[in-house]
Amino acid sequence: MGNRSEDKRVAILASGGDSPGMNAAIRAFVRSALWENYQVFGIQNGYEGLLENEIRELSSRDMGMIINQGGTMLGTARSAEFQTPAGLQKAAANLNAAKIDALCVVGGDGSFRGLLALSEFYKGQVVGIPGTIDNDIPGTEYTIGFDTAVQTAVEAIDKLRDTALSHGRVFFVEVMGRKSGQIALSVGLASGAEDVVIPEEKTDADVVAKRLLDGRKKGKRFGIVVVAEGDDSGGAFKLAETVQQKVGFNIRVSVLGHIQRxxxxxxxxxxxxxxMGEAAVRFLKNRMTGVFTAMRGGHIIPAYLIEATVGVRAVEPEMVQLVRIMGS
Amino acid sequence: MGNRSEDKRVAILASGGDSPGMNAAIRAFVRSALWENYQVFGIQNGYEGLLENEIRELSSRDMGMIINQGGTMLGTARSAEFQTPAGLQKAAANLNAAKIDALCVVGGDGSFRGLLALSEFYKGQVVGIPGTIDNDIPGTEYTIGFDTAVQTAVEAIDKLRDTALSHGRVFFVEVMGRKSGQIALSVGLASGAEDVVIPEEKTDADVVAKRLLDGRKKGKRFGIVVVAEGDDSGGAFKLAETVQQKVGFNIRVSVLGHIQRxxxxxxxxxxxxxxMGEAAVRFLKNRMTGVFTAMRGGHIIPAYLIEATVGVRAVEPEMVQLVRIMGS
Amino acid sequence: MGNRSEDKRVAILASGGDSPGMNAAIRAFVRSALWENYQVFGIQNGYEGLLENEIRELSSRDMGMIINQGGTMLGTARSAEFQTPAGLQKAAANLNAAKIDALCVVGGDGSFRGLLALSEFYKGQVVGIPGTIDNDIPGTEYTIGFDTAVQTAVEAIDKLRDTALSHGRVFFVEVMGRKSGQIALSVGLASGAEDVVIPEEKTDADVVAKRLLDGRKKGKRFGIVVVAEGDDSGGAFKLAETVQQKVGFNIRVSVLGHIQRxxxxxxxxxxxxxxMGEAAVRFLKNRMTGVFTAMRGGHIIPAYLIEATVGVRAVEPEMVQLVRIMGS
Amino acid sequence: MGNRSEDKRVAILASGGDSPGMNAAIRAFVRSALWENYQVFGIQNGYEGLLENEIRELSSRDMGMIINQGGTMLGTARSAEFQTPAGLQKAAANLNAAKIDALCVVGGDGSFRGLLALSEFYKGQVVGIPGTIDNDIPGTEYTIGFDTAVQTAVEAIDKLRDTALSHGRVFFVEVMGRKSGQIALSVGLASGAEDVVIPEEKTDADVVAKRLLDGRKKGKRFGIVVVAEGDDSGGAFKLAETVQQKVGFNIRVSVLGHIQRxxxxxxxxxxxxxxMGEAAVRFLKNRMTGVFTAMRGGHIIPAYLIEATVGVRAVEPEMVQLVRIMGS
Structure with a gap:
């Protein structure tokens, strides 16, 4: 076993939307912490569960057979009460009552904001692990769940392409991404889409229509357009309706929805x-607090939580350009 | 090679909605026919392509690398013109001009109706292969594509269940089936759904709501209800809205849509x-006409096309009962 | 709930090699039995667990989240002791001590033979559910697990074909089937294999070589030959070695192995x-014993266990012929 | 379209073992080059095809429907002749005869060595794209195909774990990696393996045995050990035989083999x-030669081909440590 210099009690919870890979992070956090001889606790159902004291000790055995499971074995929830000063105080009190020395939260930017707010009342160490399918958190190149969400969407579009090809049809496929086009861009590139529309760009139905008509002229009998759900066009159904009138042929719509999670x-x-789960324990061991496991340059480093809470990570213009060239 | 008693020219086309496995049927038809020393032709884009004379000879090599592909390598389309007497006459004339002795059509009940209509003008042999994901054709226990469509929907619900479980949510999942609950029933049983609603039964939102509330009482934190798109409730969105008000908690909706095809x-x-592709050639060799490759008692037999065109195959009451018991 | 005319205590165990779908059968058995108001018990680790009294009551909740899991949640094992008269007596005594009125066994022909032997000592009802990937049990058209095993092998060969095509290579792929070619035939047909060799036929390396050379002449740059593990040639490695010398080019071998289970x-x-799980309960309710849930003509009927224990179910000659024509 | 400052004729070939994603690279290279108004040529079957003048012009349409296909649409081969001075001279002469201004090679370190050798005779620009499942090329953090190979192996082990768990068995699973443990480490970590043995470390059967026995003591009924094919123990079969005698229980072996490609x-x-395909064109446009598309710090930069040809990229010690902690 590892260097057991300290006797720590650490806890972990998942918050916000669930994302695939959260279980791997939880498992690695728990086993790495046990390796350091810490006592480890799991908090069920996110901040809500923290308010309700749903805290239980976790063993290495509890982590068996979860690495290949989607979702999160700790459950997750959104809590309105937690966001009030009274809620934060109660949460801190519960952590103190359970003698938790450090809290790790797996979640998105909202969950990190909650953790920062909590840290004004709770004086233990706090660390974050970025877990959200959106990959839109500033300060990290990667958030756990993005790859699976993109892969799921790409596999769905691979199926749609069969039927699009057989019938000579155009499909508008809506993928997740309320504020960010990260998923849409990767999905569009990987699925060989004709076009991608994202919240970061003003969408012009005339331009979309022209691209489809140009494709027809070149002999393309079918096509896929990937639409981020948060696109300013209002989503795949609305955009398809507008573009349909301009191109003069039917457009089918598919909203992939929650299967991506x-x-x-x-x-x-x-x-x-x-x-990232292992790195979070390392950060705690090194007495850090207020940080999260950020990927930068392909490495995991500690970055300040506050960095993750300002704005949305920008898409790379090269990706946008590449998708367009590939689909042309 | 086989017994080459005759010199036949046979053609095959796919019609209606595409369904996975059509390529296997086409491949088997073509290679079995070549084995009999027939000349084989493929007609592109269904009856529409027949009207436009999109007929080309097919070789064994053309059938390479298609068995694992979804959709249909011949393309498919719906044609309004074909359904007129003039259209049928033109189609027959094109077949005669190309000296086609026999025509095989892969498709659903609508395609079979078209084939019967055509056979009043076209005097060659006609055979059908049931290819539709719906498995709702009377007279056959199976139609090609059903298993893949069910499998695709079940895999999607396996993913949804992860997120349903993590968040303690109920999902209403709409699957294909405009007139028939066959897909919904198999999907519901295989995915461990709490309930299934189908066009064959009058749907009562109160009953659906009660089942969900009963589940909550027993401690079920989440649930899946499978909704056939043709259900009299109006589909998953409408039903969810109604049921939501009765149960007092949020219901998420997922429409699986075209990925099932x-x-x-x-x-x-x-x-x-x-x-079935092989059987169709055998039927032609045996000088049959007006029949399709029907599965009965697990075997493929020739059944009259007319049988397939009347009504919708009934669901088994035992299946309905079983799904309900399993989900309770 | 159902008709609760009786107060029965029923138990279920899985035996022999595990196969995918066993959990669905166990779940349906348990929930259908509970519906009948029976008390239900699970015996862990097959007959071995029965000897060790690993019996516990099962509730409907225990059946949650298992329908999509491979393997069997009850565990399975092979037991030498059970097959002795002393073992059978002890097993019967344990069932009697636990007041078990009926025992259901999910497994293959060996497990059914064990159940028949046990029934000479144990006087409760006994029923079987055919669960083995081999689909080689006489008296039933289907055994649970076959479809998944075939699907897994076909997906693996779909991957091999990519690399076979890129490199212009021939692969010999060994699939499961010690006494039977059922898996090999379905896999061969579904994966578009050039040839299939099975235990039911004498394998002639010269014929296999000739088919490959004929394919080369016709321009086939690559190929797949499916080999049943129990083929008289001694398996894929041995056959490949022999054939390689005859054809004069390299043959790669892939043994799919346990992933198929x-x-x-x-x-x-x-x-x-x-x-089948539901049918087993129905049989028990109807006071049957010594039967298993056999599929015949697409329906599940009670067949005598003894039928399942004699020989190996024959392959259909039409399947063999069809695979050869398709691969030619 | 892009900036068309030049009139270039560029060619691309794939060499060495095929790997998934090569088609995406080829497609992006071709379409990006066409965007620059270059004429683009594909060379079939690697350096061998270059020697045989298998060169053909490629259009944007030729790149349709390949992004989701494994293997490489250009074919690949290994050529002994090419590696001789005469072979290199002939290859260069063929490129010159076809007036190819620049050659792009997708492949591993051996292919890059070939490209460097060729560039002593051929005076056009040369660029490489790292395509090999092994991810063991020095100078780049990523090679195309690695992620798919790891994913395939992990999915296979997910299946094995079902049967391992049902039977309480230990499996030794051999994955690809002749000189490198990169695949084994990622597979071991992602599949929750109990242990991983790799060529970079001296393997001690006693240590492997002890870990398994320790696991048993803690109540682990089953286990997975991932073995890199190039491990000094001689591979999974040999190691299993040795360890089996030390632990006193049966160990099953599964060699995943070519499905990983x-x-x-x-x-x-x-x-x-x-x-990377797009970057290769950009490098050519920028008049670079003798470079490959290397990933460093998550970005694609031009690195000298020579860097890629010396030794094997080292594994991260942190990964080794992490896998061991997770499996303990």
Whole structure:
């Protein structure tokens, strides 16, 4: 076993939307912490569960057979009460009552904001692990779950392409991404889409229509356009309706929806979930607080939580350009 | 090679909605026909292509690398013109001009109706292969594509269940089936759904709500209800809205849509697609006409096309009962 | 709930090799039995667990989240002791001590033979559910797990074909089937294999070589030959070595092995596992004993266990012929 | 379209073992080059095809429907003749005769060595794209195909775990990696393996045995050990035989083999294959030569081919440590 210099009691919870690979992160956090001889606790159902004192000790055995499961074995929830000063105080009190020395939260930017707010009342160490399918958190190149969500969407579009090809049809496929086009861009590139529309760009139905008509002229009998749900056009159904009138042929719509959140995590999410879970323990051991496991330049480093809470990570203009060239 | 008693020219087309396994059927038809020393032709884009004379000779090599592809390599389309007497006459004339002795059509009940209508003008042999994901054609226990469509929906719900479980949510999942609950029932049983609503039964939102509330009482934190798109409730969105008000908690909706039509066919659809393709050639060799490859008692037999065109195959009451018991 | 005319205590165990869909059968057995108001018990680790009294009551909740899991939640094992008269007596005594009125065994022909032997000492009702990937049990058209095993092998060969095509290579792929070519034939047909060799036929390396050379002449740059592990040639490695010398080019070998036993069951295995589990309870309710849930003509009927224990189910000659024509 | 400052004729070939995502790279190279108004040529079957003048012009349409296909649409081969001075001279002469201004090679370190050798005779620009499942090329953090190979192996082990758990068995699983443990480490981490043995470390059967026995003591009924094919123990079969005698229980072996090379590429390999294909064109446009598209710090930069040809990229000690902690 490892260097057991300290006797720590650490807890972990998942918050916000679930994302595949959270279990790998939890498992790695728990086993790495046990390796350091810490006592480890799991808090069920996110901040809500923290308010209700749903805290239980976790053993290495509890982590068996979860790495390949989607979702999160700790459950997750959104809590309105937690966001009030009274809620934060109660949460801190519960952590103190359970003698928790450090809290790790797996979640998105909202969950990190909650953790920062909590840290004004709770004086233990706090660390974050970025877990959200959106990959839109500033300060980190990767958030756990993104790869699985993209893969799921790409596999769905691979199926749609069969039927699009057989019938000579155009499909508008809506993927997740309320504020960010990260998922849409990767999905569009990987699925060989004709076009991608994202919240970061003003969408012009005339331009979309022209691209489809140009494709027809070149002999393309079918096509896929990937639409981020948060696109300013109002989503796939609305955009399809407008474009349909301009191009003069039927457009089918498919909204992939919640299947993108689930499913057995890809090996990529399992590996990076594990690495981030381990890094979180390392940060705690090194007496850090107020940081999260950020990927930068392919490495995991501690970055300040506050960095993750300002704005949305920008898309790379090169990706946008590449998708367009590939689909032309 | 086989017994080459005759010199026949046979053609094949796919019609109606595409379904996975059509390629296996086409491949088996073509290779079995070549084995009999027939000349084989493919008609592109269904009856529409027949009207436009999109007929080309097919070789064994053309059938390479298609058995694992979804959709249909011949393309498919719906044609309004074909359904007129003039259209049928033109179609017959095109077949005669190309000296086609026999025509095989892969498709659903609508396609079979078209084939029967055509056979009043076209005097060659006609055979059908039931290819539709709906499995709702009277007179056959199986139609090619059903297994893949069910499998695709079940895999999607396996993913949804991860997120349903993590968040303690109920999902209403809409699957294909405009007139028939066959897909919904198999999907519901295989995915461990709490309930299934189908066009064959009058749907009572109060009953659906009660089942969900009963589940909550027993401690079920989440649930899946499978809704056939043709259910009299008006589909998953409408039903969810109504039920939501009765149960007092949020219900998420997922419409699986066109992904159910595509995707690499399951081994089951490849095997039975192949067997039906081969059987169709055998029927032609035996000088049959006006028949289709029907599965009865697990065997493929020739059944009259007319049988397939009356009504919708009934669901088994035992299946309905079983799904309900399993989900309770 | 159902008609609760009786107060029965029923138990279920899985025996022999595990196969995907066993969990669906167990779940359906348990929930159907509970519906009948029976008390239900699970015996862990097959007959071995029965000897060790690993019996526990099962509730409906225990059956949650298992329908999509491969393997069996009850565990399985092979036991030498059980097969002795002393072992059978002890097993019967344990069932009597636990006041078990009826025992259901999910497994293959060996497990059924064990159940028949046990029934000479144990006077409760006994029923079997055919669960083995081999689909080689006489008296039933289907055994739970076959579809998943075939699907897994076909997906693996779909991957091999990519690399076979890129490199212009021939692969010999060994699939499961010690006494039977059922898996090999379905896999061969569904994966578009050039040839299949099975235990039911004498394998002639010269014929296999000739088919490959004929394919080369016709321009086939690559090929797949499916080899049943129990083929008289001695398996894929031996056969490849012999054939290699005759054809004069390299042959790669892939032994798929145990992955064929695992994996999330296909919807087909989940549906039929569920139906057989329910049927087993129905048989018990109807006071039957010494029977198993056999599929005949697409329906599940009670067949005598003894039928399942004599010989190996024959392959259909039409399947053999069809695979050869398709691969030519 | 892009800036068309030049009139270039560029060619691309794939060499060495095929790997999933090569098609994405080829597609992106071709379409990006066409965007620059270059004429683009594909060379079939690697350096061998170059010697045989298998050169043909490629259009944007030729790149349709390949991004989701495994293997490489250009074919690949290994050539002994090419490695001789005469072979290199002939290859250069063929490129010159076809007036090819620049050659792009997708492949591993051996292919890059070939390209460097060729560049002593051929005076056009040369660029490489790292395409090999092994991810063991010095100078780049990623090679196209690695993610898919790892994912395929992890999915296979997910299946094995079902049966391992049901039977309480230990499996030794051999994965690809002749000189490198990169695949084994990622697979081991992502599949929750109990142990991983790799060529970079001296393997001690006693240590492997002890870990398994320790696991048993803690109540682990089953286990997975991932073995890199190039491990000094001699591979999974040999190691299992030795360890079996030390632990006193049976160990099953599964050699995953060539399925790891094939299969539809993951979205990750499609995205990075596309980005590297595009980058290769950008390098050519910028008049670079003797470079390859290396990933460093998550970005694609031009690195000298010579860097890629010296030794094997080292594994991260942190990964080794992490896998061991997770499996303990």
């Amino acid at each position: 689930g499913g057995s995590p890809t090996s990529h999410d399992r590996v990076w979930g594990s690495r | 595509g995707g690499s066919p399951t081994s089951h659809d490849r095997v039975w697609g192949s067997r | 695992g994996g999330s069951p296909t919807s087909h295995d989940r549906v039929w596992g569920s139906r | 094939g299969g539809s590429p993951t979205s990750h390999d499609r995205v990075w294959g596309s980005r």
